[in-house]
Amino acid sequence: MTTATQDRDGSLREIVSSDATRRGRAARSLARWGDSEVVRALAAALADDDRNVSEAAASSLLMIGGADTVAFLLPLLRSDAPGTRNRAAQLLERLGKAEPDALMKLSADPDPRMRLFAANILAGTGDHDLAPRLIEMLRDSDVNVQDAAVVGLGRMRAPAAVPALSARLSGSDPWSCFSTVDALGSIGTPAALRALLDAAPAAEPEMRGAFVEAIGATGLPEGVAGLLDLLSRFLDLGAAVARALLGPLASAVGEARFQTPGVVGLLADILAKGTAEEVLRALESPAVAIRAAAIEATRVRGLTEAVPALCRLRSDADPVIRSAAAAALTAFERARKERL
Amino acid sequence: MKRTVLVVDDSDTVRRMLRWTLDPLGIRVLEAANGALALETLDREAVDLVIADLNMPVMDGIELIRSIRALPSIAELPVLMLTTEQREQDVQTALNAGASLYLTKPSTPAVIRYKVLALLNGAGGGPSVAEAGS
Numbered sequence: 375m376t377t378a379t380q381d382r383d384g385s386l387r388e389i390v391s392s393d394a395t396r397r398g399r400a401a402r403s404l405a406r407w408g409d410s411e412v413v414r415a416l417a418a419a420l421a422d423d424d425r426n427v428s429e430a431a432a433s434s435l436l437m438i439g440g441a442d443t444v445a446f447l448l449p450l451l452r453s454d455a456p457g458t459r460n461r462a463a464q465l466l467e468r469l470g471k472a473e474p475d476a477l478m479k480l481s482a483d484p485d486p487r488m489r490l491f492a493a494n495i496l497a498g499t500g501d502h503d504l505a506p507r508l509i510e511m512l513r514d515s516d517v518n519v520q521d522a523a524v525v526g527l528g529r530m531r532a533p534a535a536v537p538a539l540s541a542r543l544s545g546s547d548p549w550s551c552f553s554t555v556d557a558l559g560s561i562g563t564p565a566a567l568r569a570l571l572d573a574a575p576a577a578e579p580e581m582r583g584a585f586v587e588a589i590g591a592t593g594l595p596e597g598v599a600g601l602l603d604l605l606s607r608f609l610d611l612g613a614a615v616a617r618a619l620l621g622p623l624a625s626a627v628g629e630a631r632f633q634t635p636g637v638v639g640l641l642a643d644i645l646a647k648g649t650a651e652e653v654l655r656a657l658e659s660p661a662v663a664i665r666a667a668a669i670e671a672t673r674v675r676g677l678t679e680a681v682p683a684l685c686r687l688r689s690d691a692d693p694v695i696r697s698a699a700a701a702a703l704t705a706f707e708r709a710r711k712e713r714l
Numbered sequence: 715m716k717r718t719v720l721v722v723d724d725s726d727t728v729r730r731m732l733r734w735t736l737d738p739l740g741i742r743v744l745e746a747a748n749g750a751l752a753l754e755t756l757d758r759e760a761v762d763l764v765i766a767d768l769n770m771p772v773m774d775g776i777e778l779i780r781s782i783r784a785l786p787s788i789a790e791l792p793v794l795m796l797t798t799e800q801r802e803q804d805v806q807t808a809l810n811a812g813a814s815l816y817l818t819k820p821s822t823p824a825v826i827r828y829k830v831l832a833l834l835n836g837a838g839g840g841p842s843v844a845e846a847g848s
Contacts, residue, residue: 454803454804454807456768456769456774456775456776456777456799456804456807457774457776457777459769460769460770460771460774461771463769464771487798487799487801490798517820518798518819518820521819521820522798525725525727525728528727529726529727547820547822548822548823549731549819549820549821549822549823550820552727552730552731552734553727553731556727556730556731557727580738580823583734583737584734587730587734
């Protein structure tokens with residue numbers, strides 16, 4: 375018997391010993407072998423009560439990989455212990471890409487819990503070749519599986535799913551609608567944005583904020599134009615639209631076409647009601663419209679903490695900003711003299 | 715004073731969905747992606763209610779509830795478990811661990827808001843109950 379074989383056999387004995395430190399050491403050591411007996415022992419160790427042991431077993435299984443490992447992990451999804459099935463699902467997300475047939479089979483399992491795991495795992499692989507199966511799962515008989523497929527397609531950012539997801543936007547279930555809107559926002563392609571902009575006006579009032587957030591998440595300049603149009607129809611969306619324009623759409627707002635008094639006024643109004651930190655951050659924005667709005671907000675709020683930033687903005691590259699910063703500083707000075 | 719709810723779920727979408735659901739109630743929503751991160755948040759923030767998923771990486775919802783119940787300073791904190799797991803053994807495990815309420819998906823924003831308000835007001839924080847979501 376060679377030393378290596380003795381190490382292997384010894385580790386297989388140690389991984390079921392009563393001492394957690396020894397079990398953990400054995401779990402790490404067994405990564406050097408990848409035969410079925412070793413994989414079976416490591417898969418069993420995923421259920422170890424000691425977190426260090428189960429994490430060591432997971433690391434070793436990840437290093438070994440292969441069809442054998444996937445085959446041993448799949449049954450663990452049916453474990454009664456949430457920790458065990460979660461660790462198995464996590465590993466399958468990392469290893470399943472190499473064994474797509476096993477995932478396909480899981481996605482057709484009679485148990486909806488297994489199909490739900492399959493949707494999550496398929497999405498977690500990030501493999502767009504698996505997106506068509508997730509798109510099929512949008513028609514699963516179980517609504518939770520459908521929802522997992524929606525979320526998964528968003529997580530995968532699968533442009534191929536846009537038509538199928540768009541068709542779900544007219545559904546009446548609010549959470550299902552939210553998942554779909556959110557997924558389209560995550561996919562973030564021009565087609566996904568178009569679907570969101572087309573559906574938003576007809577959405578239930580309580581859903582419109584979710585649409586605004588998803589449109590903002592695309593980060594696309596056309597999202598800015600679309601949100602301004604939406605705002606002209608639904609004035610109660612002001613705060614949500616401004617949050618999107620100041621957040622994920624901030625760089626898109628930098629386009630010259632959005633430097634209008636209307637946009638600046640909207641943003642200034644929201645900043646005037648927000649925190650001082652938000653105003654100070656907005657003064658540093660690369661978008662002229664946002665800097666202009668922040669300057670207006672400092673004036674409205676009498677935000678003296680902004681004076682150093684306003685002094686810097688007197689040398690801004692944009693003449694409108696230079697002029698507005700100078701005017702704001704003059705207003706601060708006038709107010710100070712009046713107080714004296 | 716605003717009430718604070720900690721939402722614990724590994725899905726970004728579910729966390730955003732619950733934030734959107736609770737927003738009309740004027741509730742402050744904190745987020746954590748797993749039980750371990752939730753415990754870190756509970757260590758530094760005053761929280762009035764936890765909504766937790768069951769299946770999560772690193773630390774699942776059951777371990778989270780057991781940890782909360784073991785910490786005297788937060789042992790009484792109501793915990794609503796919101797999950798797709800509908801099997802009786804999962805429900806029993808969660809309730810035995812100390813879940814205040816076990817709610818299964820699919821649910822609706824209206825049901826969640828009602829249950830959250832009930833737990834925040836102490837009406838649902840008594841005997842553990844398992845309920846279908848809708």
